[in-house]
Amino acid sequence: MRTSPFRIGLIVLAAIIPGMLIAVVLFLxxxxxxxxxxxxxxxxxxxxxNLGNLYADPVTIRGMQVPIGAQxxxxxxxVGTLATSAIALLIAVPVSLGVSIFLAEGAPPHLRPTLSLIVELLAVVPSVVYGLWGVAVLVPLIAHYIAPALNTLLGFIPFFAGGSPxxxxLLSSSLVLTLMVVPIITATIYSALLQVPRPDKEAAYALGAMKFEVAVRAMLPMVRGSIVGAIILGLGRALGETMAVLMVSGGAIxxxxDxxxxxxxxxASFIVSQLDSAEQDPTGMAVRSLAEIALxxxxxxxxxxxxxxxxxxGLHVGLASRA
Amino acid sequence: MSVSQAALEFPLLRGRRIRTRIGWVLSVFAFALVAAPLADILLLVFARGVSAISPNLFLLPTNGISGGLLNAIVGTFVLSIGALIIGVPIGVGGGIYLSEFGTGPFGNAVRFLSDVLTGIPSIVLGYFSYITLIIGLGWQFSALAGAITLAMMVVPYMARLTELSFRQVPLSLREAGYALGATDRKVIFSIILPPALPGVLTGALLALAISVGETAPLIYTAGWSNYVWNGKLTHEPIGYLTYVIWSFINQPFESAHALAFAAAFLVVLVVLVINVTARAVLFSRS
Structure with a gap:
């Protein structure tokens, strides 16, 4: 059969999507x-x-023109990216499990759409608005209450001992990230819990399990693959989050x-914060190094x-073949 | 079963009851832990935002750290609509391909990579546009570069939502069309598109919400301008609301903070209204 021009047009449009990914990696x-x-x-x-001395004549190192002292x-x-994401997941995973169980099994069925909407709305609040809230509410809260409390309670551990924060x-960035990944992790676990077949739940009840025990001991193990996938999805979001972290991170360099x-x-936050300084580099090496970070x-x-x-x-296929 | 064994089980049952109760309390607490910050964010933005609203906000451009938001409002509008003009046709076309012809390995690859693309940090896409459009093509910070970058973020969402709404149209409608001798184009535009249209439009609205709330990639592509957009697509930076939120909250002036909260109020209002409406539409259809 001859492919019509119309269908070729659709193929071209569809090919733009992988094309964009390839273009991004290629040009970076x-x-x-x-x-x-x-x-x-x-x-x-x-x-x-270190951008080096941007006003002196550039030197040639390894065949490339760079400012003197550039490093x-x-x-x-x-470390900043991994530490914030790790702390965020450490808090977000148990919270998301609790929220998912509450939404799927605990909440009254007629309230479920409203309650899950609240969690979904957390995912649509723009990153920069989280940053604004972080600056206006969270940062003062940490400086005046949370950090001193951690210092008093856990100050014997050097990691929690702080002078005058x-x-x-780290803490404010991680907490903002926590709020941003909880809806992502929750959405995946919640929809997986809703797909657990009714007979499987009834089997657990028939063994004498209470409702909470059914949710935790029978349903959660059944969706453990989705839980792992959800956590990795949340990790992906946390690693690349930019504006909210930039606004509350303190911008260490x-x-x-410690x-x-x-x-x-x-x-991600460093790339944004460096735009103005990097553009001052006449050799362009700073802008290229930022591109390397992006890569x-x-x-x-x-x-x-x-x-x-x-x-x-793989899980969706597995669930479908079970039903 | 002897009596003694039943007696042994009662304390065990009591332990289980207590543990379940604690479990439920913890799960409700987890929900509260998530809902309270959302409520506080909305409360903060609405309270401080509404008190900063005045007619001048919509009539004057920003002037240093005071004035209004006219330039930013116009800029956000131009950038978002521009992103839709570029992104929606590509996304809808790709989505139609995925739904109607995308059963082969190419379709699967596109579907998979489109999901992967939604997970790429927006700043990476922004930096890509910066080195190709701003530096490479020499456009400088400009409306077109910003709109193209936003379009890159919008396309995979549009494609997947279009695919979803097209797939909900029953196969028998397509078969009836083809049996009458209709071409691909006729079947898609005259038979499948009308019932799928609400879903596609919802997708476009959600894409609009994403564009309005985005910041990081625009810093590297659209720049910032204190002047109202003059119609130039390239070689002219353009202002937008999210920039005001990010940059003005760090200024030590009350007038700057008021503008930041006013901008946040407008952005959150648009994003919330769009998302709640879209979810209502999708919910009533399913």
């Missing part, structure tokens, strides 16, 4: 190639991000966090998202 890699050569492996392990290391931002830092109130920067972030989130989609995808 091409553009950052000089930076990749100049920075080498030290890029990932270096703690110093690009992103370990601080990698400003409130901007050349400094590894306590829960230390200022930090994530890879690293892209590769990490691609891996995380592909993993999450593969896990949750």
């Amino acid at each position: 890699a091409l553009y950052s190639w000089p930076a990749i050569q100049f920075n080498g492996v030290g890029f990932l392990g270096g703690q110093t991000w 690009y290391g992103i370990l601080v931002f990698i 400003t409130g901007f830092g 050349n400094y590894l966090p 306590t829960i109130t230390s200022p930090i920067s994530t890879m 690293v972030l892209f590769i990490i989130t691609i891996i995380v998202n592909v993993a999450a989609r593969l896990i949750t995808r």
Whole structure:
């Protein structure tokens, strides 16, 4: 059969979607190639991000023109990204499990649409509005109450001992991220719980289990694959979150966090915060190194998202074949 | 079963009862832990935002750290509509392909990569546009670069929602059309599109909400301007509401904070109204 021009048009439009992904990785890699050569492996392990002397004549190092003293290391931002995401997930996972069980089994059925709407709305509040709330409410709360309380209760552990925190830092970034990933994790677990076949639940009841025991001991194990997929999906969101973290992180540079109130920067927030400074570099190496950060972030989130989609995808097939 | 064994089980049952009760309390507490910040965010934004609303907000452009938001409101409108103009045709076309012809390996790959694309951080897409459009093509910060970047974020959502609404139309309608000798184009536009249209329009509305609330990629593509958009697509930066929220809350002036909260109020209002409406439409259809 001959393919009609109309169908070819649709194929072209559909091909734009993978085309965009390929274009992003290709252009980021091409553009950052000089930076990749100049920075080498030290890029990932270096703690110093120094644009060098932007007003002196650039020098030639390894065949590339760079400002004198320029050094690009992103370990601080990698640690900031991983630490905020890890703390956020540590809080968000149990909370999401609780919310999902409450929505799926605990809440009265006629309230369920409203209650799940509340959780879904958390996911549509723009990132920058979370940042605004963070600056206006969360940061003062941490500086005046939460950080001193942690210091008193857990101060014997160096990680929780803080001097006089400003409130901007690791804890505030992690808490804002927590709020942003809970709806993502909850939505996936909740819809998986709703798909648990009725006979399976009834079997658990017939064994004498109480409602909460059915939810926790019978239903949660049945959807454990979805739970793993949901957590990885949440991780993907947390790793790339930009504005909210930028606004409450304190913007650390050349400094590894050592306590829960230390200022930090994530890879995503650092890219935004560096635009003005990087543009001053006449050799363009700073802008190219930022492109290298974007490339690293892209590769990490691609891996995380592909993993999450593969896990949750296999599950839907599994559930469908069971029914 | 002897009597002694039943007696043994009673304390066990009491332990289980207490544990379940604690479990339910914890699950309600988890929900409250999530709902309270949302309520506080809305309360904060609405209370501080409404008190900052005045006619000048809609009549004057920003002037340093005071004035109105006219330039930002116009800019957000231009960028979002621009994103829809570029993104909706691509997304809808791709979605129609996925629903009608996308059963092969190519369709599966597109579907999978479209899901992956929604997980790419917006700042990465923004930086991609920065090095290709702003630096590479030399457009400078501009409306078109911002709209294209937003369109990249919108396309995968449009494609998946279009696919979803097209798939809900029964197969028999297509078969009836083809049996009467209709072409692909005729079947899709005259038979399947009308019942699928509410779903597609809902998708476009959700795409609008995403565009209105986005910040990070615009900082790298649209820039910022204190002037109302003059109609130039390239070589002219453009203002937008989310920039005001981010940048003005860090200024040590009350007038700047008022503008930031007013901008947040407008953005949240648009995003909430769109999302609640869209969910009502989708809910009533399913």
